[in-house]
Amino acid sequence: MVTLKIDGIQVEVPKDYTILQAAEKAGVHIPVLCHDARLNPFGACRVCLIEAVGNPRLMTACTTPVAPDMDILTNTEKLQRIRKTVIELLLVNHPLECPVCDKGGECTLQDLTYEVGLTKVRFEATPADTPVDHTNPFIERDIDRCVLCGRCVRICDEVVNIQAISFINRGMETMIGTAFDQPWNCEFCGQCISVCPVGSLNNRVYLFKNRPWNLEKTDSICGLCGCGCYIELETEGNELYRMGEVPDKGANHGNLCAKGRFGFEFVNSVKRETSAKIKAAGEAADADFEQAVVTVAEKVKSIKAQHGADSVAVLVSPRLTNEEAFLANKLAKDVIGTAGMYAVEPHSSFPDATYADIETSDAVAVLNLDVTEANPILGLAVRAAARKNEAALYVFYPSETALKRLVTKQFTGNPDEVYASMTRLVEGQGEEASVLEVLKKAEKPVAVYNPYNQADLWFVSELKKQIPGLKVAAARAKANSQGVLDMGALDAAKLKEGIQNKTIKALICLGENPSVRTGWADLSLDSLELLAVTDPFMSETAKKATVYIPVATYAEKDGSFTNLEGRVQSVNKALCKGLKTDAEVIAALAEKLGKALPSCSCEIRELIRKEVSLYKDVDFDGGLVKYADAVTGEFAKPAKAAAGEGKYFLYPSSLRLHSGSYTRWSPDLAKVYGEAKLEISPADAEELGLEDGSSVSVSAAGITKTFKVHVEKHMTKGCVALPEDYADTAEIFGKGRYHKVSLGKKG
Amino acid sequence: MKNIFDTLLLTEIFQGLGITLKHLFKKKITYKYPYEDTPIFPRFRGVQYIKTHENGATKCVGCYLCQKVCPSECIHIVTDCGPNGERLIRKYEIDLSRCIYCGYCEEACPVDAVHMGRDYHTTDSTRDNYVINMKTLSENYKKELANAQAKGEQL
Ligand code: SF4
Ligand code: SF4
Ligand code: SF4
Ligand code: SF4
Ligand code: SF4
Ligand code: FES
Numbered sequence: 001m002v003t004l005k006i007d008g009i010q011v012e013v014p015k016d017y018t019i020l021q022a023a024e025k026a027g028v029h030i031p032v033l034c035h036d037a038r039l040n041p042f043g044a045c046r047v048c049l050i051e052a053v054g055n056p057r058l059m060t061a062c063t064t065p066v067a068p069d070m071d072i073l074t075n076t077e078k079l080q081r082i083r084k085t086v087i088e089l090l091l092v093n094h095p096l097e098c099p100v101c102d103k104g105g106e107c108t109l110q111d112l113t114y115e116v117g118l119t120k121v122r123f124e125a126t127p128a129d130t131p132v133d134h135t136n137p138f139i140e141r142d143i144d145r146c147v148l149c150g151r152c153v154r155i156c157d158e159v160v161n162i163q164a165i166s167f168i169n170r171g172m173e174t175m176i177g178t179a180f181d182q183p184w185n186c187e188f189c190g191q192c193i194s195v196c197p198v199g200s201l202n203n204r205v206y207l208f209k210n211r212p213w214n215l216e217k218t219d220s221i222c223g224l225c226g227c228g229c230y231i232e233l234e235t236e237g238n239e240l241y242r243m244g245e246v247p248d249k250g251a252n253h254g255n256l257c258a259k260g261r262f263g264f265e266f267v268n269s270v271k272r273e274t275s276a277k278i279k280a281a282g283e284a285a286d287a288d289f290e291q292a293v294v295t296v297a298e299k300v301k302s303i304k305a306q307h308g309a310d311s312v313a314v315l316v317s318p319r320l321t322n323e324e325a326f327l328a329n330k331l332a333k334d335v336i337g338t339a340g341m342y343a344v345e346p347h348s349s350f351p352d353a354t355y356a357d358i359e360t361s362d363a364v365a366v367l368n369l370d371v372t373e374a375n376p377i378l379g380l381a382v383r384a385a386a387r388k389n390e391a392a393l394y395v396f397y398p399s400e401t402a403l404k405r406l407v408t409k410q411f412t413g414n415p416d417e418v419y420a421s422m423t424r425l426v427e428g429q430g431e432e433a434s435v436l437e438v439l440k441k442a443e444k445p446v447a448v449y450n451p452y453n454q455a456d457l458w459f460v461s462e463l464k465k466q467i468p469g470l471k472v473a474a475a476r477a478k479a480n481s482q483g484v485l486d487m488g489a490l491d492a493a494k495l496k497e498g499i500q501n502k503t504i505k506a507l508i509c510l511g512e513n514p515s516v517r518t519g520w521a522d523l524s525l526d527s528l529e530l531l532a533v534t535d536p537f538m539s540e541t542a543k544k545a546t547v548y549i550p551v552a553t554y555a556e557k558d559g560s561f562t563n564l565e566g567r568v569q570s571v572n573k574a575l576c577k578g579l580k581t582d583a584e585v586i587a588a589l590a591e592k593l594g595k596a597l598p599s600c601s602c603e604i605r606e607l608i609r610k611e612v613s614l615y616k617d618v619d620f621d622g623g624l625v626k627y628a629d630a631v632t633g634e635f636a637k638p639a640k641a642a643a644g645e646g647k648y649f650l651y652p653s654s655l656r657l658h659s660g661s662y663t664r665w666s667p668d669l670a671k672v673y674g675e676a677k678l679e680i681s682p683a684d685a686e687e688l689g690l691e692d693g694s695s696v697s698v699s700a701a702g703i704t705k706t707f708k709v710h711v712e713k714h715m716t717k718g719c720v721a722l723p724e725d726y727a728d729t730a731e732i733f734g735k736g737r738y739h740k741v742s743l744g745k746k747g
Numbered sequence: 748m749k750n751i752f753d754t755l756l757l758t759e760i761f762q763g764l765g766i767t768l769k770h771l772f773k774k775k776i777t778y779k780y781p782y783e784d785t786p787i788f789p790r791f792r793g794v795q796y797i798k799t800h801e802n803g804a805t806k807c808v809g810c811y812l813c814q815k816v817c818p819s820e821c822i823h824i825v826t827d828c829g830p831n832g833e834r835l836i837r838k839y840e841i842d843l844s845r846c847i848y849c850g851y852c853e854e855a856c857p858v859d860a861v862h863m864g865r866d867y868h869t870t871d872s873t874r875d876n877y878v879i880n881m882k883t884l885s886e887n888y889k890k891e892l893a894n895a896q897a898k899g900e901q902l
Contacts, residue, residue: 099810099857100834134832207828208835211811 004070013066019050020061023074030074031083031115033108034149035062036195038253039158044150046086047112050074058082084116091118095127095144103199105212109147136184137672138204138262139193143175146200152176152192159255161383161405162187176200187402187656188258188672189376194245205262205668206242215241218574219249221561222260223319223554225659226476227377228563229256233555233574240267240555240575250622251355251567257376258656259663264555266665272536272577273550289549289580289588296508296547297592299530300336303506309337313495313504316341317511318478319662321559321571323604324582325480325487326612327597328510331586335595343489344517345481349451349460351566352630353471359384361471363392363442365425365435365463367449368418368456372402374654375475378564379403382448392442394435396422398651399679399721400714409435414649414719415641415738419455423637426462440467448473452518453737455638461631472630476564478660479554483562486614486625496523506530508589510582511551513661515540518652518737521730534585537665540727550579557581558601566625568618644700644740652729652737653679653721660725676726678707680743681715688745695746698722700732700739706746781868792848792863794879795841796887798902805885807860809836813852821845822852836881843869844877862902864891 002015009026018041023030034045043063050061053071061074073079090109098104133141150167153176157163164186168177178184193201215234222229222243230250234242243264247254266272276292277284287295300312314332316325325341332341358364358381372379379402385391386406395403395410398418404410411421411432425432439445445467449460451474464470476482498504500523507528513535514520525531525544533545542548554561556579559571580588587599598604608615614625642649657673658664664674678696680688690696690709697706698720705728715721720743722729732739753759778785787793798806809826825838841852850863864887871877879887895902 099812100808104810132832140832204828204832207832208809208826209828210826211815213815214811 002066002068004066004068004072006072007074015066017066018062019059019064019066019070019072020048022066023061023072028074030061031112032062033112033147033197034151036151036155038247039151039154039195042150042154044148045090047083049079049082049086051076051079080116084118087112087116087118088121088123090147091121092123092125093128093144094147095129097145101145101199102202102207103145103196107199108197133184134204136186136188136204138188138190138258138668139184140202140204140207141176141184142200142202143177144200145198146176147198148174148176149197151195151197152201155191155195156186158387159380159384160187160189160191161387162189162402163405165192187372187376188262189256190258190261191255193261194254194256203242203261205265210236210241216574217244218572219246219570220555220572220574221250221479221563221569222256223479223561223571224259224263224663225257225375226478226481226564227252227257227375228479228561228565228567228569229260229377230254230569231256231260233572235575238575238577240264250569251563251565252377252380255377255380259376259659259666259669263657263663263666263669265668266537266662267553267555267575267577269537269665269667271538271665272579273538273548274579276550277545277548279546279548284545284548292547292549293585293588293592296530296532297589299532299546300506300508300589300593303529304336307503307505310339311503311505312336312338312508313498313506314338314341314508315492315495315510315512315514316343316484316489317509317513318343318345318476318481318484319511319554319660320480320484320582321554321557321601322480322483322487322562322568322608322615323559323601324510324557324586325484325489326604326608327583327586327599329488330597331508331590335590335593335597340488340490342492342495343484344492344512344514344520345476345478345485345489346451346454347485347491348454348457348633348635349449349472349474349631350627350629351474351482351564351625352627353446353448353473354565354567354624355381357444357471358382358446358448358473360389361385361391361442361444361446362389363439363445364394365439365445365447366393366395366397366401366403367422367447367459368396368453369448369450369475370397370399370401370654371448371475373656374450374477375564376656378448378473378475385446392438394438396425398649398719399712399716404714408438412716414716415651416649419638419641422456422459426459426466436466439463439470443469445470446473447471448475450475452477455641457631457633458635458637461633461635464630474564474630479563480561482564482566483560483568486562487608487612496520499523499525499528502527504528507532509533509541509545510586511535513539513541515544516661516725516727516730518724518730518733520734521727522734534582536579536662539661549585551585552577552579552581557583559583560601560605560620562625566627568615568620568623568625570621642738642740643736646700646740646742647718648684648741648743649719650698650700650732650739650741651719651721652724652733655723658723658725676707676723676729677710679710679712679715679721681717681719682711682713683717684715684720685709685711688743690745697744697746698732698741699744700741701735703731705729705732781870787865787867791865791867792850792853793865793867794843794869794887795846795852795861795884796864796891797839797860797881797884798862798888799885803885805836805839805860805881806858807836807839807856807881808858809834809839810857812855812857813861816851816855818849818851819845819847839881839884840878841884842878844874865894866890
């Protein structure tokens with residue numbers, strides 16, 4: 001510890017603190033521009049200059065470490081004068097366009113100009129007028145407003161590790177750009193926008209739509225994937241304008257992915273349904289909510305009377321909040337009288353490693369998962385471990401992934417080879433034996449895996465057995481994938497069986513879209529006498545529904561989600577589109593079936609505390625649930641991964657821009673990635689005479705489908721990949737996740 | 748006694764009528780609005796107008812500053828991004844039935860667009876007509892300009 005004085009206030013701080021951190025502790029404000037607590041000190045702007053008594057040189061507070069007995073002055077007349085000149089110099093070429101600049105009102109440069117009381121610039125220079133760059137589909141770049149603080153460059157390097165942008169040119173010509181002025185194609189995470197202190201990088205989804213002082217902010221949790229990012233819903237009236245980051249809250253350190261930052265527009269979508277629909281004689285007609293609920297209740301009653309309670313099933317989506325899932329379970333168990341609700345989520349894996357565990361780990365193995373695409377924030381934690389903590393990083397995946405810049409070693413190859421490689425890892429043979437040694441010797445080893453590959457669980461459980469200290473992270477896909485299981489969801493395999501052998505006659509499907517889920521698309525729902533579906537959109541399943549009820553999205557309800565770390569976080573209602581929440585639908589249905597259930601989230605939360613032992617003492621604002629085991633059950637050593645006869649290996653890929661079917665309703669994401677594309681290696685593409693955008697037919701297991709091609713240089717030769725959760729691809733993946741397929745050029 | 752006398756003879760009424768009679772022959776100081784306009788003074792603040800560029804495009808850039816500063820919250824703006832990344836004003840409305848003619852909007856405007864005009868004829872039979880949009884505001888500018896030119900003044 002070091003003791004020093006800041007503006008006369010004595011503080012004691014650890015010796016690796018900077019003067020800025022010490023000042024924060026002393027409660028002294030030092031203006032900053034290029035500093036960001038998430039990034040390494042840089043010292044580009046000189047706004048934070050301070051004076052140390054007895055030292056003639058001025059120092060930057062953000063980069064200078066503290067020393068014992070320093071006597072720091074932060075606001076002397078000399079400093080005020082210098083600070084004013086520093087800002088004045090920044091403004092020399094700065095365009096005077098705050099009224100039309102999206103940053104106006106939340107701009108650090110604007111604030112600093114006011115703070116130092118600058119009203120006139122003494123120098124005469126013509127503000128630059130470079131055309132605005134729109135090559136990035138999500139980010140507007142106006143380099144004239146740039147103050148060259150380097151925050152975007154640093155976050156893209158230090159945190160995201162993509163290094164898409166950097167300083168180019170020198171001296172007065174310096175600007176932020178891509179290598180050789182190539183189009184700006186990157187992860188589209190928008191992290192750079194979030195740190196830009198001025199209006200140089202702007203969110204194109206929000207561009208010119210509103211001004212920051214009009215927006216009301218509600219803290220919540222992103223509902224678009226299992227990472228569970230802490231966000232701020234920025235609304236005016238009942239429109240959602242932005243989904244912003246909150247750097248000092250949540251486990252994601254203010255980092256978001258492209259879906260979260262740019263994919264929220266579906267909440268405002270005009271394509272959302274507004275009225276319930278009842279199908280009679282094959283024709284769906286609008287109905288009011290009351291009517292729809294009564295119809296469902298009547299049907300449920302009559303089917304139950306005829307075929308017994310077990311002929312009615314409730315299926316919940318992992319997009320439901322814990323409270324809603326709990327209520328749905330009550331509906332299934334107490335009101336209808338079945339064994340419980342179902343969810344299409346794997347039942348054998350549980351959260352174990354937290355982001356913090358991964359970030360501080362010294363050896364990470366990523367097993368058969370493209371983690372930065374599937375779960376971007378989990379991916380950032382892996383990157384942080386490798387980058388900041390210099391952890392050994394091993395990636396087992398058919399293609400090269402974005403982690404390739406950081407890996408110690410990657411094991412690529414076709415799915416069979418990847419499985420063979422992981423088998424050697426577990427059995428300590430061959431080249432992979434050394435990886436096992438590293439993991440065994442590591443202080444805090446972590447393995448990240450894909451719980452949706454049932455076969456992979458064998459590797460995880462074997463590794464866990466061999467390395468007692470190993471923590472594992474299951475990359476759960478959806479916002480509340482874990483929560484619905486905790487609320488008691490049963491394995492949906494039974495449900496599928498029931499529908500197939502026609503013992504289940506009525507299905508109440510809350511938000512789930514089984515028609516596009518892997519392993520479900522081949523299931524015909526026609527034999528059902530009642531299919532009641534709730535969904536914000538007319539989904540593939542909703543189209544088949546006897547009764548359809550439009551419902552609220554996560555931005556329109558209160559509740560909580562449990563993320564892939566097992567962290568329970570509160571979701572808060574920020575707007576209202578006049579639609580019922582799933583909880584209200586369930587409560588209304590229960591009432592018609594003769595039992596009152598609460599629909600208010602706080603009442604339900606009390607019930608959860610009483611009835612779900614895992615959640616008895618958990619803090620619903622960021623507390624971790626304690627699970628007994630990370631994986632449960634006995635697993636068999638997987639044989640060959642892929643079935644079939646074709647020449648090419650097909651496996652499901654993850655998409656950074658989409659998670660499930662929700663985000664496909666977002667116009668901005670759909671513009672960049674709309675329909676499912678087949679990824680293929682350049683070598684195979686050449687062999688087949690294919691190029692980007694040409695059509696190809698894919699045949700597997702008796703199904704032939706046509707897709708557009710995307711030639712991807714990271715793909716391994718002999719392998720092709722398709723995204724999951726699309727109507728077209730779901731059919732192919734209906735029979736399993738790995739296939740051998742044959743390809744044929746079309747047209 | 749005097750009271751009864753006054754009451755019976757209606758003296759107070761005659762006194763009152765006398766005053767009325769006196770004023771009937773005095774010089775008149777009221778105006779017969781709406782047949783006659785009241786004169787207005789140089790710094791009068793009437794219905795707003797928004798200046799246009801020479802090509803007819805509005806000078807307003809849709810910065811929301813007037814909306815923010817307006818104490819009676821009567822300005823409503825909606826902006827958006829155009830197809831070429833330009834700033835578009837989808838809606839600009841002033842609700843004159845709420846406006847208190849304080850002139851703050853004029854003060855706040857950074858681009859010399861919105862101004863307080865000299866027109867005060869706002870009577871109407873429906874509330875809807877009190878909400879004026881960008882088109883009306885631009886037309887107001889033309890009218891104000893013509894009026895000013897007729898008088899040899901500058902806007
Ligand atoms: S970056 Fe800041 S100072 Fe520059 S024009 Fe935009 S709001 Fe104004
Ligand atoms: S969007 Fe993300 S990946 Fe792309 S330049 Fe910005 S920080 Fe880097
Ligand atoms: S990583 Fe997941 S939770 Fe986080 S912003 Fe992206 S979609 Fe939302
Ligand atoms: S005159 Fe005052 S009340 Fe009327 S629009 Fe302007 S700011 Fe608002
Ligand atoms: S202040 Fe001026 S430029 Fe800004 S919105 Fe109002 S009228 Fe338009
Ligand atoms: S904040 Fe210290 S130099 Fe920029």
